[in-house]
Amino acid sequence: MSIRERLSGNEAVAVAMRQINPDVFAMFPITPSTEIPQYFAQYVADGRVDTEFICVESEHSALSACIGAEAAGCRAVTATSSAGLSYMNEVLYVAGSLRLPVVLAVANRALTGPININHDYSDSMAERDSGFIQLYAENNQEVYDNYLMAHRIAEHPSVRLPLMVCLDGFITSHAIENIELEEDDTVKAFAGQYHPENYLLKKKNPLAVGPYGISAYYMEARVAQAEAMKNARRVITDVAEDFERTFGRKYGLIEEYRMEDAEIAIVLMGSSAGTAKAAVDGLRAEGVKAGVIKVRVFRPFPGPELEKALKNCRAAAVLDKSEGFSACGGPLFAETAGALFNTSCGLKMIDIVYGLGGRDFTVSAAKSVFERLRQIVKTGETGPVYSHMGERTNAL
Amino acid sequence: MPYNLKEELNKPERFHAGHRLCAGCGAGIVCRAMMRALDPKDKAVICNATGCLEVSSFQYPFTAWEDSYIHTAFENASATASGVEAAYKVMKRRGKIDPETKFKILAIGGDGGTYDIGFQSLSGALERGHDFTYFCYDNNAYMNTGTQRSSATPRFASATTTPAGAESVGKKQTQKDLTQIVVSHGSPYVAQTTLFGNLKDFHEKAHRAIYTEGPTFVNVLTPCPRGWQYPADDLIDICKAAIDTCVWPLYEVVDGEYRLTYEPKKKLPVEEFMRRQGRFAHCFKKGNEWTIEAAQEYVDKKWEELLSKCK
Numbered sequence: 289m290s291i292r293e294r295l296s297g298n299e300a301v302a303v304a305m306r307q308i309n310p311d312v313f314a315m316f317p318i319t320p321s322t323e324i325p326q327y328f329a330q331y332v333a334d335g336r337v338d339t340e341f342i343c344v345e346s347e348h349s350a351l352s353a354c355i356g357a358e359a360a361g362c363r364a365v366t367a368t369s370s371a372g373l374s375y376m377n378e379v380l381y382v383a384g385s386l387r388l389p390v391v392l393a394v395a396n397r398a399l400t401g402p403i404n405i406n407h408d409y410s411d412s413m414a415e416r417d418s419g420f421i422q423l424y425a426e427n428n429q430e431v432y433d434n435y436l437m438a439h440r441i442a443e444h445p446s447v448r449l450p451l452m453v454c455l456d457g458f459i460t461s462h463a464i465e466n467i468e469l470e471e472d473d474t475v476k477a478f479a480g481q482y483h484p485e486n487y488l489l490k491k492k493n494p495l496a497v498g499p500y501g502i503s504a505y506y507m508e509a510r511v512a513q514a515e516a517m518k519n520a521r522r523v524i525t526d527v528a529e530d531f532e533r534t535f536g537r538k539y540g541l542i543e544e545y546r547m548e549d550a551e552i553a554i555v556l557m558g559s560s561a562g563t564a565k566a567a568v569d570g571l572r573a574e575g576v577k578a579g580v581i582k583v584r585v586f587r588p589f590p591g592p593e594l595e596k597a598l599k600n601c602r603a604a605a606v607l608d609k610s611e612g613f614s615a616c617g618g619p620l621f622a623e624t625a626g627a628l629f630n631t632s633c634g635l636k637m638i639d640i641v642y643g644l645g646g647r648d649f650t651v652s653a654a655k656s657v658f659e660r661l662r663q664i665v666k667t668g669e670t671g672p673v674y675s676h677m678g679e680r681t682n683a684l
Numbered sequence: 685m686p687y688n689l690k691e692e693l694n695k696p697e698r699f700h701a702g703h704r705l706c707a708g709c710g711a712g713i714v715c716r717a718m719m720r721a722l723d724p725k726d727k728a729v730i731c732n733a734t735g736c737l738e739v740s741s742f743q744y745p746f747t748a749w750e751d752s753y754i755h756t757a758f759e760n761a762s763a764t765a766s767g768v769e770a771a772y773k774v775m776k777r778r779g780k781i782d783p784e785t786k787f788k789i790l791a792i793g794g795d796g797g798t799y800d801i802g803f804q805s806l807s808g809a810l811e812r813g814h815d816f817t818y819f820c821y822d823n824n825a826y827m828n829t830g831t832q833r834s835s836a837t838p839r840f841a842s843a844t845t846t847p848a849g850a851e852s853v854g855k856k857q858t859q860k861d862l863t864q865i866v867v868s869h870g871s872p873y874v875a876q877t878t879l880f881g882n883l884k885d886f887h888e889k890a891h892r893a894i895y896t897e898g899p900t901f902v903n904v905l906t907p908c909p910r911g912w913q914y915p916a917d918d919l920i921d922i923c924k925a926a927i928d929t930c931v932w933p934l935y936e937v938v939d940g941e942y943r944l945t946y947e948p949k950k951k952l953p954v955e956e957f958m959r960r961q962g963r964f965a966h967c968f969k970k971g972n973e974w975t976i977e978a979a980q981e982y983v984d985k986k987w988e989e990l991l992s993k994c995k
Contacts, residue, residue, distance in 0.1 A: 311774045314767060340774040342766060345808030349763035352756055352805070356731065356767025359754050361775060364767065382756045488729045488752040489772060491785050498755035499744035 290468040290535070297428045297460035300467055301367070301393045301453065302327030304435035305337075307475035310391075311362035311482075312340045314353035318372040319405045320457040321395035325367060347372035351379040351390070358388040359497045361487030363439060365390065369457060370397035373411045377418070383450040384419020385513060386497055389442030389482075390450040392420070393435070396558075397457040398645040406646020407457040409557065409610040412586075413619045419513055421451040421520050422587040426543075426561045428465045430584070431455040433537055436470070437527045439479050444527075446519040456559040458646065470535055478534055521588050541590035543582040544597050546572060550579030552661035553598065555624055556607035557583045560642075560649050564607075567654035578658050583620065591627030598628065603636045603661040609643045617641075617674040636670045642677040653678060689882040692720050696750075698728075703748035704740040708916025710906035710923075711737045711794075713879050714821045714886075718790065719751070721890035726786045727751060729768050733761035733797030736828040737821065759801040762809035762818060765791040769814040788894050789816035794906075795836035796826045799862050810869040810899045817893045820862070821906035831911035831963075835860040838931075839982065840975045841963045843911070848966035853975050858982055866901040867937045873898075875936035875945075878905040878923040885934055885945060892936070905932040913962025925957040930987040935994065942993040951987075954980045 295303065301324050305313070315325035331337045340357075344350050347368050354364035368376065373394055383390050399410040412422060421441060425431040434453050442451040455461050470478075486495045501509055521541065528539040545565050547553060554564045561582040571578040581597050581604075583590060598604055606625075608618025616622070621639030628637070640657060643649045657677070664670055698719035705712045715737070722728055728751040732738045738755045741748040756764050769789045775781045791809075793802055798820040806818060825843050826832040833843035839858045842848040846855040866874050873896040875889040886904065893900040907914065907922050914922055926932040927946055931954060934946035955976050958964035967975040 311778070312767060312770045314770070338774070338777060340770040340777075342770050342812065344763060344766065344812070345804060349760060349766070349805050349808055352760035352763035353767030353770065355756050356754060356764035356769075357771040358767075360729065360768045360771030361780065362771040364771075378757055379760065386756070488754060488768060489775060489781055489787055490752075491727075491782050494727070494750070494752040496742055496747040496749060496753045498738075499742045499747070500739040501744045505744045 290470060293467050293469050294464050295428060295467050296323070296462050296464050297431045297455040298323035298395065298462065299327055300428045300432040301435055301455065302331070303469060304432050304475070305365060306331045307472050308439065308479045309337045309476070310339050310365045312342070312354065312357035312364040314342045314344050314350040314357070314364065314366050316344055316347045316350045316368070316372065318347065318369045320397055320461045321367045321369040321372070321393065323461070324393055324395070347375040348379060351376040351383065351392070354390045355379060355383050355386065355388055358390050359386065359487065360489045361484055363482045365392070367393035367395070369395045370399055370411045373415060374399060377415065380415055380418035380420060380450070382498070385509065387448040387513070387516065388450060389439070389448055391438045391442055392450065392452050394452045394454045395457045395461040396454055404645040405457070407459050408644045408646070412452060412454050413610040413612065416587060416619060419449060419517070420587060421449055421517070421585070422454060423451065423585055424454045424557045424583065425460060426559055426582060428460060428467045429537070431460060432467060432469065433531065433535070433539065436475055436478060437531055439482065440527045441520065441524050443482050444523045447516050447523050449516050449520060459559045474534065478531070517588050524585055539584060540593065541585040542593045542597060543584060545580040545582065547579035547581060547597055549577055551577040551602045552658055552665060553579045553581055553601050553604045554607055554654065554657055555581045555583065555594070555604055555620065557586065557609065557620065560607065560609065563649055563651055564654045567651045567658060570651065571655065571658055576658065576662070589623050589627065594624055594627050595631045595633055598635055599633050601635045603664040605657045605661055606637065606639045607657070608639055608641045611641050611644060621674070636664050638664070638670060638672070639674045640677045641675070647678045649678070687884045687887055692887065695720055695724055698722070698750040699741070700748045700750065702746070704743065705736065706909055708909035708914070708919050709736070710823065710879050710908070710919055711821045714819065714904050714906055715741070715792070717883050717886050718792070718819055718890055721887055721894055722788060726788055728788045728790055729754065731761045731765040731768060731789070731791040733793030733802055734758035735794040735797055737792065737794065739828065758797050760805050761791040761793045761797060761802055762805040765789050765816045766809045766812065766814045769816050789814070790819065790894070791816055792819040792821065794827065795820060795822040795824060795834050798822070799836045799860050800834050807869065810866060810871055810901070814899055815897055817900045817902065819890070820901070820903045822903055823906045823908035823911060824859070825908070825911050827908045827911045836862070840967050840979055842966060843963070853966060853972055854963070863901070863903045870940070871899050871901055872896050872939055873900040873936070875901070876903045876905070876932065876934055878926055878932055878934070880920055880923040880927065889936060911963065914960055918960060922957070922960050925952070925960060928952045929954045929957040930983055931957045933987060933990050935990060944991070944994040954983050
């Protein structure tokens with residue numbers, strides 16, 4: 289039986305963690321993810337969890353401690369944002385290559401500079417090649433649900449990869465919304481237990497972790513890791529199906545909104561999807577065949593799903609909430625375009641970088657994107673493929 | 685039972701031959717002696733910082749370590765050990781490991797991974813009070829990358845980033861006194877040792893560190909034949925010279941109480957230590973006599989400071 293509540297995204301993550309009761313939580317504070325370990329610290333103080341909660345001296349050490357704990361045979365978690373995630377960079381790759389299913393909550397926040405505490409995806413997009421699975425959420429409910437699925441995906445024997453549960457900083461992390469929580473026992477049963485076959489603290493058969501891998505061996509390790517990421521596609525879907533059977537809410541690698549007969553579409557991630565959906569509803573009422581594709585899983589990248597969803601579209605705009613400085617477009621665009629290359633998709637596609645450092649994204653902004661797409665369809669001219677939206681054009 | 689090297693060497697080896705450390709390197713001796721200091725019935729998890737030891741002792745698919753071992757990065761051996769120790773606690777509490785099996789958590793790194801890049805991680809783990817022992821094999825420079833100076837490099841040593849030359853007499857600064865910094869953290873057991881004689885001093889300190897609850901630290905002066913430039917068989921003699929000149933005093937600090945564990949019968953001049961090593965060769969050139977005097981002055985000052993703490 290679901291419990292109706294009102295929670296911020298950060299508290300929703302903390303509740304999910306409390307219900308799962310991980311073995312080790314290593315924390316270091318950074319806005320806007322700080323509330324997650326704060327809520328959790330109270331659960332520890334109140335005896336509601338018996339997790340080993342360690343307050344380390346940096347994000348680098350937070351993830352390093354998680355790696356040590358996970359290799360030792362534990363479920364280990366942490367949370368961070370922005371510069372904290374960047375500071376973990378080196379050890380994110382270590383967690384991935386050691387095939388340790390650490391679960392990391394990321395309240396996405398812009399990277400410095402200028403220093404800024406608000407939302408965009410520059411932090412986690414910079415880590416897209418780290419070997420972490422990345423799940424993104426539109427709202428608090430999805431954050432909570434993604435977290436409930438996270439350990440099972442990450443720990444699956446055919447995957448064994450670390451995983452980021454991303455939530456939009458402040459927009460989702462701090463805004464209080466209605467949410468359906470699940471019973472503690474049901475969540476515990478769904479999340480299951482972590483039983484690695486080999487771990488440092490095993491009584492027999494000691495384990496050696498983290499070798500020097502010379503050229504004769506390195507590539508095999510990386511290819512095996514790439515295969516695991518491919519396997520994650522199937523596992524994410526399977527876990528989502530079990531989640532739907534258990535809790536009734538359905539999730540795919542992407543979400544298609546009014547895409548059945550859409551001629552123009554926006555592809556984007558996170559909380560902006562809600563805004564884009566509102567714009568679509570308005571346009572649909574005017575007879576415009578518009579739709580939205582929300583990318584929920586960025587790693588592994590849902591190429592085949594995007595191809596299928598876009599194949600009957602005539603024009604699409606990818607909205608990137610991070611600037612990759614490639615001078616050709618943001619990362620979501622690059623990956624979407626890459627996925628559609630060599631397919632029969634004949635659509636025109638543009639990239640719009642928007643919302644950096646918390647710059648607002650409105651229904652009218654989404655509508656203006658659809659208007660551009662309508663013009664592309666009408667004239668057959670794509671115009672500038674890569675542009676920015678919402679920035680000040682007059683002098684400050 | 686009194687220490688007996690022969691008896692000790694009869695223990696099953698826990699750091700095996702076949703590793704790729706150089707002939708005349710002290711790190712392999714440190715590892716063997718460190719593992720011998722464990723009670724045979726106890727298991728261990730070794731958390732190793734990136735460095736010579738790591739690339740030489742665990743090159744896939746071979747490991748020299750008989751016990752569980754983890755290497756993750758250069759600067760985070762203490763943080764990794766913190767995670768392993770947290771895991772050990774919670775797994776015991778949750779009945780996930782056999783309570784009869786005792787694990788000791790050991791971290792080990794060179795001076796680069798301990799004095800410098802790993803300093804924050806070490807300090808954090810000491811402050812949090814994890815139950816683990818950190819062994820620093822201090823070879824006075826970044827040896828794995830080719831003898832670049834570190835904060836443990838002594839003044840006047842020629843390193844590849846502080847080379848001696850027409851306008852240079854080697855490193856300008858004196859070394860960081862990491863042992864004292866660890867003492868300041870309030871650790872229950874801190875010691876300095878090195879490799880000499882029958883390794884009794886090392887063994888007893890390592891054993892005491894490992895079997896003292898809380899974060900303990902053993903700083904081991906560990907010569908490197910490549911960086912210090914000495915013939916491989918001189919290792920033990922150089923260590924002996926380090927203690928007899930008081931360049932590397934042997935002492936331990938138990939719950940804040942200092943105890944000198946070795947006092948040379950006759951304190952030798954510092955050049956007895958320096959002259960054996962190519963890294964100080966320039967100090968013995970005409971016109972550079974002052975460097976030996978300055979080195980002596982520094983050693984004397986530090987020795988007096990230590991003696992006053994040991995009273």
